Amino acid sequence: MxxxxxxxxxxxxxxxxxxxxxxxxxxxxxxxxxxxxxxxxxxxxxTPGVHLHHRQAAVVHSNDLPALAPQSRLRGQSFPKSQVSSGNGTGEKDNSNGLNGYSIFWGGLVRVDILKALPETRLTFYGPKSLQIHMVPTDTADEFYQKEVGVLLTPPTGKQRADQWRGLETERQLQIKVEDVERPACDVAISGLGWITVEPVSRVLTSSDTSAKGAAGEVHLVVHVPKPVEIFVRSPLPVGKSGAEWYQYRELTEKEEEDRPKLHF
Incomplete structure (x- = not known):
């Protein structure tokens, strides 16, 4: 101003x-x-802004706040990739079973366990580039986090802050129904950090493999974050040119209207 x-x-x-x-x-x-x-x-x-206790900025050290601030236009990072970390964060592993049985760490602030997914399910992360994303088998995820938090998984940054870090205490189980494989199923938003788009089938596959279009089912995730950071599921945001291919405007359903916050003037 x-x-x-x-x-x-x-x-x-x-x-x-x-x-x-x-x-x-x-x-x-x-x-x-x-x-x-x-x-x-x-x-x-x-004047100071309103303190929101449920955002990531409220739980990280003040020196780590710059890592949460976007420095440029958000660009998604999609998983799976051909390179998958082993228990020590390096090496390759056969990923022919898709994301099933893997955990994805978003810095030291978010862990996503994939319990059930379609063979071609893809997760795309939108958030600060400074937070590195690592994918490991779920059976080694606890050990990997304890070893790498504050080192490879930051924030928190450094051993001293990692020793004071309370960990990912909040856990939420999500059962996401897949009704249309030609569009993302939903976004899983992490308050104060960004969001994860759940795509049941890769867009490349849907355009080339007609059998994939008939696929349906559910994606089961367990999302871990620090307490009291909020996790919520919303309709997917249409991002970039690919979003224009599937987005269609629709009116809210009666239930959505009922659940929508009411404004009183």
């Missing part, structure tokens, strides 16, 4: 020159900041 005012008001321009107006990291305003931004002597105040 002060930046826009600076074009016409010399006082605002002066305030912009000598006062920190914005930060790349959310949650850095600790108290009211007075800004002399008007010729008439009035004051402009920048």
């Amino acid at each position: 002060d930046k826009m005012m600076a074009d016409k008001d010399p006082v605002a321009a002066s305030a912009q020159k000598y006062k920190p107006i914005q930060s790349a990291v959310p949650g850095t305003t600790l108290g009211p900041i007075q800004i002399n931004a008007f010729l008439g002597g009035e004051k402009l105040y920048d």
